[in-house]
Amino acid sequence: MDAVTSPASCSRTVFVDVDGTILEHGSVIAPSTVTAIRGARANGHLVYLCTGRAEGDIHPAVRDIGFDGGITNGGAFATIGSDLVVSHTMPRAEVDRLVGYFVDHGIHYFLQSHDHIFASEGVFAMMGEFVRLRAARREEDLRHLGQDTTVDLLDAVMADAAERYRPLAEADLDAIAKAVFISEASDTVSRAQAGLGDRFHVIPGSMPLPGGSNGEIAPRGVNKGSAIVEVLALLGRSAEDAVGIGDSWNDAEMFEVVGTSVAMGNADPDLQARADRITTSVLDDGVWNAFVELGLV
Template sequence: MTSEPRIIFLDVDGTILAHGETIAPSTVAAVRAARARGHLVLLCTGRAAGDINARVLDIGFDGAISNGGALAVVGDETVLAETMPRAAVEQVIAYFDAQGTRYFIQSHDGVYASEGVRAFIADFIAERRRRHAEDLSTVALAEDVVAAPRFTPVEEADLDRIAKAVFVSSDPDAVDKTQRALGEDFHVIPGSMPLPAGSNGEVGMRGTNKGTGIQAVLAHLGREASEAVGIGDSWNDVEMFEVCGTAIAMAEADPELQTIAGEVTTGVLDDGIWNAFVRHGIIDPADAA
């Protein structure tokens, strides 16, 4: 067992949650055991704070970095709260509208969807559940399956409070094309939705990412990067891997991401977080009892 308290940052989708709605019981046990032993455990997600699955929050955490690093909260204290300049939001929306691209824009409180996204997401979730029915039935009770998310129309969004955009496109090269079109003030990366064709991506401002959010939290708490553990599976986790002293990728992560992290744990539903915590002495196997 390690005697030094660690500060642990956990991605949500593909790390805590499998297929958007399933949590391994060992993950719940690992987080609670780590906190009981004096470690801090925070979420570190690309989701808006108001869009984090309630069953994830019910596990219990010491804070959260959300919207891909734009918002950081420790306990009840807001450490960092950034938004995109309104002109940047308008530029993103104008580009997607001109391309006929379906998109979301995210404030810290919620998610706003362009026309056609709600039907697309409903179909996506239905297909995901069909493909992963075996995994879901193995770990989750039927009543644990969450309903399709509800989004507010993008026309109702306050464009002065937007922190991030997410898009889905039939064009497999949309991520690169979006980066070129928007310019270097923006940070465009592949998203984590496993589409059968096309691509999806995330758009934020250059210099805002999970790594900068983690650095703000570490500075606020007077902690060192060497004490930090980051676990994730997506391209928005790269900067988290870069700033944390210990970086761990999930088994389902892209092989290139696994190489960047330098360490790989088992799958989301194969006790990935639990095994990583045990390996690094954060918890003891006996904590499962």
């Protein structure tokens, strides 16, 4: 990520979610989104990624847009330019507790560090239908944007998954920041909240699974909102002048701390109700329309 070193004094600080906001179904980006982000930066505004993904899991096409830094792992890490300025990993005892909970309840899971995602055994077998569904939706997305659909998208998605996820045995359990789980049961999020909520922040995930449930787990107090507060303090910038744009429940705390919150048109209606503004959906120029309405471009 390349940083703007001398933003205009009247510029705003914008935090943009990735999945469902910049990206749809893993890799499809509306061209207007790229234009909006680059145009806002050219106009002197700072634009930061704000994602639940690990730093090492940010899609190259997103990274290539150009940002002033990023919040990753749902608030556990943050960079200004290329400098890591926020780092909140889980204590090892908490990681062991999470893993024990997943194993005891037969839940498949991922552990995220700053650079990598590690998958428990059995994840790929369960995700097979999800991968096929995502490949089909990607083809629909590309047609919607008038882009090439001749690539074997199922093979592309499977190759992407194999590249993104490492075996759990390779994980350094002293460097874990966040967990993501997938389950065949529909009530796993509520059960995890009841079983782990004393020490952890448990929220619904955003994977469009054909059934079951998925969620994200982080230590209490570590979220996108807390990281934004830390980044703004380091930048010497006002939260009142900050903008947050997102579509998922891990964006709720971001909405609470910024002066202007924007929910995507594809966001859950309950999340939209918490936002100051609602824009159009991710592939219907949602980011571009929000930036225009806010006077960023």
